[in-house]
Amino acid sequence: MDMFNAIVQVLDSTIRLSVPLLLACLAGLYSERAGIFDIGLEGKMLVGAFAGASAAAVFHSALIGLGTAILISVAFALVHGFASITHRGNQIVSGVAINFIAAGSTIILGQAWFQQGGRTPALQPGERFEAIIWPGAEAIRDVPIIGPIYAELISGHSILVYFAFAMVPFTWWVLFRTRFGLRMRAVGENPAAVDTAGISVAWLRYRALICTGILTGVAGAYLSMVQNGGFVKDMTAGKGYIALAALIFAKWKPVNAMFACLLFGFLDAASIRLQGSPLPLVGKVPAQFMQALPYVLTVILLAGFIGKAIPPRAGGVPYVKER
Amino acid sequence: MAQAAIELIGINKSFGAVRANRDINLEVARGTIHGIVGENGAGKSTLMSILYGFYQADSGEIRVGGKPVSIHTSNDAIALGIGMVHQHFMLVDNFTVLENVILGAETDALLKSSITKARSELDRLEREYGLEVDPDAVIEELPVGLQQRVEILKALYRGAEILILDEPTGVLTPAEADHLFRILKQLKDQGKTIVLITHKLREIMAITDTVSVMRQGTMVATRTTKETTVGELAELMVGRRVLLRVEKGQSEAGAVKLSVKNLTVKDQRGVTMVDNVSFDVRGGEIVGIAGVAGNGQSELLEAISGIRHAVSGEVMLDGKPIDLTGKADPGELRDRGLAHVPEDRHHVGLVLAFEENENSILGYHDDERYLKGPFLDVDAIMADAKDKIEKYDIRPANPRLKTANFSGGNQQKIVLAREMEQDPGVLIVGQPTRGVDVGAIEFIHKRLIAMRDQGKAVLVVSVELDEIRSLSDRILVMFAGRVVGERGPEATEGELGLLMAGVEHQEAAE
16 A cells, blocks of 8 residues: 555656646647747746746736746747747747846846845745645545545646646647647648748747747746745756657657656656665665656657657748748 | 630839849630740749739739739739649648648638538539549658649639649659649630640640740740741740751760669669669760659669669679669769769759859869869869850859759759769760750750760660650660660650550560
8 A cells, every 4th residue: 555655646746747848848849830949948937937936926926927927938939939930040049049048037137136046035825826626535535546546646736737738638629620720730841831822921930939938938837836936046957858858759749748748757756756765676776866867768768769750841940932 | 815814914023133024914815724935034933923922023913804903912812713833832741632722721710610611622623623632641642743633622622713833744744744734624624714834845735725935034925826836936935946856967886885784773662663774875875765754764873873772783884893782982983984964953963052163063072173282272163163154054154143043954054064074984864954944955965965976975864755866876765664675766756655655565575
C-alpha cells in the first residue's frame, strides 16, 4: 500500500510539473504550425509569470493577475510577429532577443517596484489560484485504490491545471475541425497556396501568435501563482526549451504533445522523489545525476526514438510574394 | 464574334526600371480557348498575375463580362469567376485533395459542412468533366498530372468561369498533356473560357481557337489559330524568322570518346531504371537519346556523370573507367574532360541565390585562371563572366545580378556557357532547351553543333522529339530502361514514336 501511495504521489506531482510544459508546448504548436518558429516561449512564460505575480500582488486578485500575464505575454508575441512576419526578420534571432529582454526586464522591474531582490511579494490567499476540491474527495479518500486516485490525481488541482488539459482536445479540434485550423496548417506548409486562395498570410500568422501568447501567459501565471507563491528570477528554468523539445518529440500533434509533456513531467517528478533514496541494484545515486536524468533522456529520445519528425515545411521562412 | 469574357485595355506594369507590360490590349471571347505565347520574360505571366490580382497594374482597365472591374487581391478575381492554375502548383502537399479544394472557400467557421459540400461538388465535377481524383488522397502521393487536376478542381469549385493556365504542360508527360487537353476541350464545350499561357507552339496549334503573341512586354499580334502557322507565330515571338531546324553538315565521327557497356541502374526502391544499356559516343558526333520522360534517361545521365550509383556495367571515358559507385568526384571527371549540363538546372546546375558571375565558374572555381594565390581572382571572374554573357547573349547582361532573377532560358544559357566554354572532350546535356524560348533554342542548337564540328563527343537527352531529330547524328530510343532501337536522323516521327511507346519492343518480346 505504501508503494501504491508513493506511485500516486509521483503521478500527482507529474501532473503538476507537466502543466507549464504542456501549456508552453501547445503554445509552440500554434505558432510552429503556422510556420513561425518560436524559440521565445521561455521569455514569454517568464514575462507572463512576472506580470501575473506582480498584478496579483498589487491588485489582490488572482484573476487580474492571470489577465495581466496573458496581456503582457501576447504583447511579446506580437513583437515577435512584428519582427518576423511584418519585417520578415530571422525568427530565431527575434526569439532569442525576446528571451533576453524577458530575463533582464523582469529582474530590473521587479527590483524597482518591489525591492525584494527581483522577487515579487509573496502572494496571499485570494491572490493565488487555489486547489479545487471535487465533491466527495474527502469522503472517499480512504477507499482503497479509487480513493487516492480520485482525491489526489483528479481532485485537488487549481483551475489552470484543468484548463491546460482541456486545451489538448480543444487544440486538436481547432486544428482539424475548424476553418482557422485548416488555414493555419496550410500557412505553415505552403503560404503561397494560402495567398493565392485569397487569404492574408500575415493576419493568419498574427492570429496564431496571439494564441501562442495566451497560452504562454497562462503557463507563466501557473508558475508564479500556482506552483510558487510569487515570482522568482529565471523561474522558467529552461521549460520553454523543454517544451520545444516535447513539441518535436510529439511531431507537432496535440495529443502526442500531452503525452510527451507528461513523460518529461514524470521524469522530473521521479528524479525529485528518488533523490537520496537508494535504488535497487545500483545503490545510492548522486542527486545531481537524478536531476540531470530528464535532460539526458530528452537527448536520447530526440536522437533516436521518435523516428523522423518532419516540421511544418514553411517553418522559419518569412513569406515573400515572389516577383 | 461571341461576347468578350475578358477585356484588358492599356495595361502597364513596371518592376523598377523593367517595363514588364506596356499598353497591353487583349480581348478573350467567351467559351473559347485563347493562347498567349511569347518568349520567356515577354510578360505573359505578369499580365495574367495582374488579371488574377497577384499584382496591381500601374495603369489600364480590366473588364470582365463587359463591366469594368478593379481587382486588388486574388479574392476579387475569384469572386469575378477567374481561376488560375499556376506553373508551380499552389497546393499544400500533406493535405488531402479535399482539404486543398476547400482551403479559402470554406462555407463557415467549422469544416464539417464545407467537407460535405466539397465532396458532393467534386463528385459532380468528376461526372461533368471527367476530372477523376480520389478526394481523400494526399497530394504528395499523387503524380504531377493529378496534382494539376486538383488545381483545376480548386478553380472550378470556386465557380471559375474563366480559367488561366500558366505553362501547364511543362511538368507533364506527353500522355498527361494529352489528357489535360481533352479536359480543356470539355471545359470549353461547357462554356468555360480558357486562357493558356505557353511557349510551346505545337500546343497552341493543337488546342487554341485564337492566339495572342507577346514580345518584350508588348502584345504584338492576335491571330485566329486556324489561319496562322507555327512559322508565323515563331517569327512574331522573336521578331525575326527562326530556323526550327538547324542546318548542319555531315558528321565526321572519330575515335570513341565515351563508351557505356551493360549499364544497369536501380532506384532507391530497387526498381530497375536502366536495364543493361550499351552504346558508344564518338568524337565529332551528337548522339541523341529519345524517349518519353521517366523511361530511365535521367538515371542514365546521372550514372554516366558519376552522381548516381550503378548496379553493374562500366562507363569508359577516353578508354579509362569512371567510378560508378555514385561517389565519383565530379571535379576529377571535369578534369578528365567530361562536362555535364544537368536536366534540373534549378536544383543541380545553379545556386540561384548566387550572382551570375559566381554561377558561371561554379565547379571550375579552383581552376588557376580564376585564382590569385589562395583567393578568388574577382577581376578575372568578372571578365570571364562578361565574355560568356556576350558570347551566349545572356540577358540582362549583368554579371552581378542574382541568378534567380534571370528567366529560365537565360539560366540555362548560364549553365551551358559554363560547361561548354571549358572546352570539354565529352559533353553530356540533359534537356538542353527545356523552358527555353524559340530564339534561344536555335542558338543552343547551333552551339551544340559547333561543339560537334570541333570533334567533341556530345550526348543529348531530350523529351522533345523535334530537338532530338534536328540535332542528332544517331538516335537511341529508350523505353522502360532499355535502348529499344537505334535510328539515323532521317527516321520519321511516327517511327520513333512507335519505338518510344514500346510497340515494336513489345511485339519483339512476344
